[in-house]
Amino acid sequence: MSFASLSFIIFLVCTFALYWLVKKREWQNPILLAASYLFYGWVTPSLAVMLGASTMLDFFLARGIQASPVRTRLFMALSLTLNLGVLAGFKYYNFFNDELANFVTSLGMNGDFFLTRVLLPAGLSFYTLKKLGYMIDVSRGMLKPTHALVDFALYVSFFPQIIAGPIERPQKLLPQIEAQRAWKADFFYGAWPLILMGFFKKIVIADNIKIISDQIFSLDEPSIFLLIMGALAFTLQILADFSGYTDMSRGFAMLFGFQTSENFNLPYTSLTPTDFWNRWHITLSNWLRDYIFFPIGRALKRSRLNLPPWQVLSIPPIATMFISGLWHGAGWNFVMWGVYYGVLISVYQLVGIRGDWKPKSPWAHGLAWFVMFTFIVIGWAMFRAPSLAWLGNILFNEPFLHSQSDLIVGLIAFSMVIAYSIPLWIKLGLDKYAKDGWLTSAYYAFATVLIIVFLNATFPDFIYNQF
Amino acid sequence: MRSFFRYLILLSALVTISWAAIPGWFNIRFPRQAGPHFNREVRRKYITTLNKEQPDIVLLGDSTMMEGVDPELLSELTGRQVSSFHSLGSASAFWYLILKNNIVIADHHPQTVIIVFRDTMLTAPGFRVYGGFLDNLDEFATDHETVLLEKAYLNHMNWAEIQAEEHIPLYSARENLREKVDTWIRYLVPAWLGCDRQCTDDAMFNVFTSAELEPGQLQSRITTVEEYLYTPSQLDFHQNVDQSFLPEIIQLTRENNIQLIVVRLKPNTIRTIRLDAPAVGQYITDLSSYLAENGVVFLDYGRDPRLRSDYFRDSLHLKPEGKTLFTQILAEGLNGVLKKD
Numbered sequence: 001m002s003f004a005s006l007s008f009i010i011f012l013v014c015t016f017a018l019y020w021l022v023k024k025r026e027w028q029n030p031i032l033l034a035a036s037y038l039f040y041g042w043v044t045p046s047l048a049v050m051l052g053a054s055t056m057l058d059f060f061l062a063r064g065i066q067a068s069p070v071r072t073r074l075f076m077a078l079s080l081t082l083n084l085g086v087l088a089g090f091k092y093y094n095f096f097n098d099e100l101a102n103f104v105t106s107l108g109m110n111g112d113f114f115l116t117r118v119l120l121p122a123g124l125s126f127y128t129l130k131k132l133g134y135m136i137d138v139s140r141g142m143l144k145p146t147h148a149l150v151d152f153a154l155y156v157s158f159f160p161q162i163i164a165g166p167i168e169r170p171q172k173l174l175p176q177i178e179a180q181r182a183w184k185a186d187f188f189y190g191a192w193p194l195i196l197m198g199f200f201k202k203i204v205i206a207d208n209i210k211i212i213s214d215q216i217f218s219l220d221e222p223s224i225f226l227l228i229m230g231a232l233a234f235t236l237q238i239l240a241d242f243s244g245y246t247d248m249s250r251g252f253a254m255l256f257g258f259q260t261s262e263n264f265n266l267p268y269t270s271l272t273p274t275d276f277w278n279r280w281h282i283t284l285s286n287w288l289r290d291y292i293f294f295p296i297g298r299a300l301k302r303s304r305l306n307l308p309p310w311q312v313l314s315i316p317p318i319a320t321m322f323i324s325g326l327w328h329g330a331g332w333n334f335v336m337w338g339v340y341y342g343v344l345i346s347v348y349q350l351v352g353i354r355g356d357w358k359p360k361s362p363w364a365h366g367l368a369w370f371v372m373f374t375f376i377v378i379g380w381a382m383f384r385a386p387s388l389a390w391l392g393n394i395l396f397n398e399p400f401l402h403s404q405s406d407l408i409v410g411l412i413a414f415s416m417v418i419a420y421s422i423p424l425w426i427k428l429g430l431d432k433y434a435k436d437g438w439l440t441s442a443y444y445a446f447a448t449v450l451i452i453v454f455l456n457a458t459f460p461d462f463i464y465n466q467f
Numbered sequence: 468m469r470s471f472f473r474y475l476i477l478l479s480a481l482v483t484i485s486w487a488a489i490p491g492w493f494n495i496r497f498p499r500q501a502g503p504h505f506n507r508e509v510r511r512k513y514i515t516t517l518n519k520e521q522p523d524i525v526l527l528g529d530s531t532m533m534e535g536v537d538p539e540l541l542s543e544l545t546g547r548q549v550s551s552f553h554s555l556g557s558a559s560a561f562w563y564l565i566l567k568n569n570i571v572i573a574d575h576h577p578q579t580v581i582i583v584f585r586d587t588m589l590t591a592p593g594f595r596v597y598g599g600f601l602d603n604l605d606e607f608a609t610d611h612e613t614v615l616l617e618k619a620y621l622n623h624m625n626w627a628e629i630q631a632e633e634h635i636p637l638y639s640a641r642e643n644l645r646e647k648v649d650t651w652i653r654y655l656v657p658a659w660l661g662c663d664r665q666c667t668d669d670a671m672f673n674v675f676t677s678a679e680l681e682p683g684q685l686q687s688r689i690t691t692v693e694e695y696l697y698t699p700s701q702l703d704f705h706q707n708v709d710q711s712f713l714p715e716i717i718q719l720t721r722e723n724n725i726q727l728i729v730v731r732l733k734p735n736t737i738r739t740i741r742l743d744a745p746a747v748g749q750y751i752t753d754l755s756s757y758l759a760e761n762g763v764v765f766l767d768y769g770r771d772p773r774l775r776s777d778y779f780r781d782s783l784h785l786k787p788e789g790k791t792l793f794t795q796i797l798a799e800g801l802n803g804v805l806k807k808d
Contacts, residue, residue: 006627006628047487105744146761185468188471189470189471191468193470193473217684218680218681218684218685218688219674219675219679219680219681219682220680220682221679223673227672239506250707306502341502358628386681386683386684387683390681403673403675404670405669405670405671405673406670407675408657408662408666408670408671409670409671409674409675411656411657412652412653412656412657412667412671413659414656415652415653415655415656418651421653436469437470438473438477440470441470441473441474441476442477444474444477444478444481445477445478445481445789446475446481448478448481449481449482449485449565449637452635452637452638452641453637453641453644453645453648454636454641455641
């Protein structure tokens, strides 16, 4: 079910009314759980069944860890195998199925069956990380497993978050699920600007800038100049798209009395790669930091390998970002994108520039920002490229400009990036200097008008739905 | 709370201004009919072709037909004069309009109209009717296309959308407003460099329209669009047939004594095997019975093993050697069913 469909609006209104009418937590949670499963299984009910089965399994495995701590490793191994197995199966099957079919055909059998495309269930990558985080925390003794299946199932499937996060930690969401909730008007007054901005970023900015970025990245051999402009367009598109989704998600959660995590904190103002990952997809970065980066770092420090310090410093970020790349998708460009950030983080750290580095001179600040922003745009070019071969061909074989037409189209793309980013700059200024004033209200009123104007028959999926 | 009420006041003011300004600005009267508004002129392209070429057989279809059937070879093999009325990206709404506003009103009527389609296209009236496809439809639509409006547009809109299109200027004129914004962004910077509108449009054409697309991206675009034809609601034949253009197409050909043959072309099985293949099978069985009841000849090559995967250049389109083969296969099938002179 899409956030921008009439069926979702009806679903939201009904769930909202029923949820606050019953008042008691004992009823609110089952209602929200049923609504979340309805939302998730709306198009393909079998996905909800799969979600339910995997949720039950982790619930009982976590209880097993509590009941029998000596078997913690066994239960964790089971959970990791099943969760990562399902995720890898769905995510990477399509990557290997052509080879698999060829192999079966070479054995003289009909390999057509293996050519069936398997669609990645929406949200699988997100709720898998949620469940794994819960299991790891329980196994480490950092979290007591909940005894209420409904509460745990709601934590995993909470509908505002199930499709594309935020990847909420159990320590933050579970206590809210377990607490009594009573309606406050503040929920609505906190939620509406988030929901409005979410729709605005998605419908007005992301879906419009997507047109030029898609067109450039669909070309077989664009010039380098067009590639740069396409990458700039995608840089804006992915921010508006994903942060728009997160705003909506947080707004809808707030309507039901939940405070959920922010996922973005002005990521394109970062001065270093570490700073960028502290501001971009924050809940994923935190997850990777706590469950992959720190354990690798600790293991390296404790190991008897006696690695030189630069390796001890470099391996954790490169390995973590490699996994982050794999998590984002089955394709060498995603892997390369992850490793690229891992190497960037390592290099910055090796030259002594840490995540919280702030140069004193404004010129140095400006230069640091420009360098980092260029790295970000290059990263998105890798991420969006149809393949690494395509990107390599452009960088090594294509001219900077094919013709005058390239220059004109590139400038159109650039003017679109500027035009569609202006509202974000204005919002930034309003948040800083005129929060809750008439100007901010006027901004929201204009945003609503623009949403109506740009409301389309089609509402392309959020980019992060596919991960 | 105060900021929310301030927002409501300002929004009401903006909506009121739009209510007053938009009708005059775009010359629109309210309430207006929901859905697209077609102009009165109808292109007579195919009428001219019909009267000039006097074909016995007219082929209707999209790019898969263009790259799948060779009209000259088919003419040679069937001994009939064949004209191909293909339009890239066309679908049932377009074929209905060509039949209604060109073929049946031409002085020369072909003996047979052959529609070449894929899977559920004949009962998907809302397929390919927006964006550039809307412009194509407008070329062949009059300003009174009640059936087209209802089946291709209104039936797919919910009540709220229809009300908004009829009564709310801001919503109803959103295409015009969007065009204004787009024009402003698109032409402003090139104009500073001395590149006028024509120069800008030419540049866009040179870079995008005439350039090659990256094969993977092209495939992905095709798949995304085609997936609509395989959604559970589209695979329910009985639910869709009365809402589709198929009954009108059958009636128009019957009233004008034109034999209608529908030909199902095979998509590349290798790339489009679907988990819901049984549903496609059931759909084709139902379609087949319906066409038989209405006296329409149905030639189904949807699973023809002779059209091997290596004859396709992507998931839909045949290579030249595949085109020759399929034309021969089609001629074989037609020879037994074509209406006698």
